[in-house]
Amino acid sequence: MMYKMKKIIVHDKDVALPDCMYSVKYRTDFYEEDDCDLSISNQVIKFLKGSNKMTELEKRQEQLLKKLDTLYDRITTISSYCKGNIPQNETRKPENSLPTPDEVVLVLSPDSVPWYLHFILNQSSVALNISWHIHSSVPNEKLTKINNYVKNLRTSKNNSKTNLRLIFKCVSADTELKLSTLDTPIIGNVNILRYLSYVYPNIIPYNSNDYYVDYLLDLCHILERTSDKNKEVTVSKIFSSYKNWIYGNEFSIVDLCAYNVIKQWKNIPKCVPKAWFDKCDKLFL
DSSP states (O other): OOSOOOOSOOTTSOOOOOTTSOOOOOGGGGGSSOGGGSOHHHHHHHHHHTOHHHHHHHHHHHHHHHHHHHHHHHHHHHHHHTSSSOOOOOOOOOSSOOOOOSEEEEEEOTTSOOTHHHHHHHHOSSOOEEEEEEOTTSOGGGHHHHHHHHHTSOOOSSOOSOEEEEEEOSSOSSOEEESOSSSOOEESHHHHHHHHHHHSTTTSOOOTTOHHHHHHHHHHHHHHHOOGGGHHHHHHHHTTTOSSSSSSSSOOHHHHHHHHHHTTOSSOOTTSOHHHHHHHHHHHO
């Protein structure tokens, strides 16, 4: 031949790869371990180990399960309070007491006089300067009831630092306690007694950390607004764990609230224990 042909591509020559490149596995290396020989569970485990997202989901699932366990424990504790057999706790006094105010105004309805004032004045060594005013909205037939209530209040013979002014009105059924004209009033006898328990912790025992006590106080608040047909149902709930007193073996704020409501009624239902009512009469009057 006149011309010699030169090879363009040499197949058998080694190609030197630079160090910066990644080595690529041959396709035949992927089939060294046959997935068909693995069981389904092993295939799932193999897949999960190589997935970061699935690992994160597993951690989140564990956290949710822990939260559900905590929530279940709380629900179990709350449900135990709703049963008849309730573990009785000792009533504790509020840790932080409030100072006695200098001026207090109590706006109330003549149909709902605060019988708890008798109890506080009888049990407290600090007397009050009490004055009262009857609003023009009060009808004449209710004046006798107001006068009989006021004349039995123990007032101070000396110059007391605390002045209590009672204003009888027929505008609202809710009793209001005002400490200042600028402050928001405390509305409702139950909330007023909660406040007074911090002013007189030695007289009104109130354990603010006991949720069942607050549950009973809410029932007393509902009882003030309950119709005559449904009164016995609410009273039965309040006295569901009654022994010597409504809650436990000691007098507490619950007895004070319940008596203040029941004392307003002309006819006391049979579901109210007579022994309890008589004991309260001796304490209050």
